[in-house]
Amino acid sequence: MTVGSLEFLALLLLASALFSLVPTLRLRRAFLAVCSAGFLWTLIPNVASWIALAMFILSGYAVAKLLRKWPSLALLWAYLVILLAAFLVLKKYSFLGFFPVLLSIPITIVGLSYMLFRQIHVLVDSMQGEAKHLTLWDYCNYQLNLFTLSAGPIQRFQDFQQSWAQLTPIPVGLYELSKTWLRILIGVIKIAAIGAGFLFAYTKSYSRLIEIGSGHPTLFVVLPWFIALFYLYPLYIYANFSGYCDIVIGGAALLGISLPENFIKPYLSRNVIDFWTRFHRTLGFWIRDYLFTPLYKVVAEQDPATAKSYAFGCYFIAFILAGVWHGSTSNFAVYGLIHGFGASATKLWETYLVRTRGRPYLKEYLQIRWVRVVAIAVTLHFYAFSILFFPGPLDKCLAPIRILVRALKP
Amino acid sequence: MDNLCELQEVFHEVFDDDTIVLKGTTTAAEVGGWDSLTHINLIVAIEKRFKIKFATAEIARLKNDDQNVGTLLGLISLKLER
Numbered sequence: 331m332t333v334g335s336l337e338f339l340a341l342l343l344l345a346s347a348l349f350s351l352v353p354t355l356r357l358r359r360a361f362l363a364v365c366s367a368g369f370l371w372t373l374i375p376n377v378a379s380w381i382a383l384a385m386f387i388l389s390g391y392a393v394a395k396l397l398r399k400w401p402s403l404a405l406l407w408a409y410l411v412i413l414l415a416a417f418l419v420l421k422k423y424s425f426l427g428f429f430p431v432l433l434s435i436p437i438t439i440v441g442l443s444y445m446l447f448r449q450i451h452v453l454v455d456s457m458q459g460e461a462k463h464l465t466l467w468d469y470c471n472y473q474l475n476l477f478t479l480s481a482g483p484i485q486r487f488q489d490f491q492q493s494w495a496q497l498t499p500i501p502v503g504l505y506e507l508s509k510t511w512l513r514i515l516i517g518v519i520k521i522a523a524i525g526a527g528f529l530f531a532y533t534k535s536y537s538r539l540i541e542i543g544s545g546h547p548t549l550f551v552v553l554p555w556f557i558a559l560f561y562l563y564p565l566y567i568y569a570n571f572s573g574y575c576d577i578v579i580g581g582a583a584l585l586g587i588s589l590p591e592n593f594i595k596p597y598l599s600r601n602v603i604d605f606w607t608r609f610h611r612t613l614g615f616w617i618r619d620y621l622f623t624p625l626y627k628v629v630a631e632q633d634p635a636t637a638k639s640y641a642f643g644c645y646f647i648a649f650i651l652a653g654v655w656h657g658s659t660s661n662f663a664v665y666g667l668i669h670g671f672g673a674s675a676t677k678l679w680e681t682y683l684v685r686t687r688g689r690p691y692l693k694e695y696l697q698i699r700w701v702r703v704v705a706i707a708v709t710l711h712f713y714a715f716s717i718l719f720f721p722g723p724l725d726k727c728l729a730p731i732r733i734l735v736r737a738l739k740p
Numbered sequence: 741m742d743n744l745c746e747l748q749e750v751f752h753e754v755f756d757d758d759t760i761v762l763k764g765t766t767t768a769a770e771v772g773g774w775d776s777l778t779h780i781n782l783i784v785a786i787e788k789r790f791k792i793k794f795a796t797a798e799i800a801r802l803k804n805d806d807q808n809v810g811t812l813l814g815l816i817s818l819k820l821e822r
Binding site (some may be wrong): 454456458486565618619620630632634637638680684689 | 773783796
């Protein structure tokens with residue numbers, strides 16, 4: 331069953347109606363747990379996958395409890411190494427092709443990437459005393475909640491606890507309820523009609539471009555198809571993923587869980603750093619808080635005066651790791667690398683302006699209307715270029731670029 | 741010297757600006773150059789000056805729009821009491 335499917339929506343309607351009739355907190359928690367377990371049941375294909383999932387979550391919980399009692403960076407790192415190794419094997423990363431036996435393990439766990447990030451966040455926060463009152467029941471419900479199981483938004487454990495403590499439907503009254511269902515309906519339209527339309531057009535454009543590219547086409551013939559797929563994929567990604575988030579945020583609210591917003595006008599971002607606070611923003615904040623900040627903090631603790639010049643390295647490391655997290659093939663590393671470059675370029679430009687014109691000018695500069703328009707256009711096109719490396723293995727992603735470059739040659 | 745004065749000195753060092761006058765209501769938007777990198781530099785300087793440690797989640801929360809120097813001071817006081 332997928333989010334946005336007719337079965338999911340029908341069951342959501344039924345579950346939300348029943349949920350409002352459940353009288354006590356304990357029963358409402360049990361009700362939500364049964365819904366999550368039922369959803370999970372449709373996604374886990376075999377016993378081996380169930381065992382792997384149980385080991386993944388139980389080990390995380392056990393180590394989090396240990397870290398809470400005996401905070402130890404060595405224990406955290408030792409477990410993270412094992413956890414990441416297990417993650418690479420379970421996600422069947424392509425570089426493991428040297429060990430074919432690892433790629434043939436019949437285990438599939440939907441949403442493992444998201445579980446990994448939630449797990450790391452709980453481990454770090456437990457060690458630092460920020461994830462309090464962690465029980466196995468709460469943790470399993472947090473990790474396996476049907477609304478955040480397979481994709482974003484990445485909810486923080488503390489925010490889950492707040493909802494879990496009351497678990498009453500968030501929309502109160504007919505107006506709020508209608509608004510929530512309208513949001514879910516808009517999400518369905520975004521996925522099933524708008525997103526699907528963009529994906530169809532993208533696939534057609536891609537196929538046509540590859541077909542044309544097998545001959546010796548001129549730039550005049552290649553360019554329209556390249557432009558089409560250049561813009562269509564970002565449109566598809568936005569419609570599909572923001573639609574998905576509309577459904578899960580709305581659905582979760584009906585069952586008492588408040589999820590963070592994941593998209594705030596991302597294609598109006600004025601630079602790459604701004605982009606990641608608007609597009610899949612819970613991932614952007616996770617990268618900032620659990621990858622970039624700890625990395626940069628270590629550098630700043632050594633030598634605060636020169637730390638900023640090392641920030642670029644931190645951007646690259648954080649974004650490449652985030653890119654690789656997206657999928658098991660090398661194209662995602664390229665995607666992360668491009669965003670690391672974009673974030674570094676943003677900071678370099680800001681630093682240049684402050685050095686040459688002073689900080690007050692930067693404030694003025696950011697308020698100039700034409701600068702804003704140009705910055706938004708540049709960021710949008712930068713993102714559209716980066717997402718060329720998203721749809722599949724590197725060869726598939728590079729094919730349209732190769733055809734365009736060939737057509738550019740006289 | 742109270743915590744606010746001491747914090748102000750840290751701000752002067754990190755932002756290289758002796759004219760900064762802190763109030764409890766001062767926000768990141770009101771201090772020129774308080775970006776994500778300077779925020780971490782500031783945290784590191786505060787940790788050194790007050791001999792305290794911030795958790796990852798606390799550093800993240802301090803970036804929220806509803807946070808100001810008052811909440812930062814409150815957190816510092818809480819850690820000093822411990």
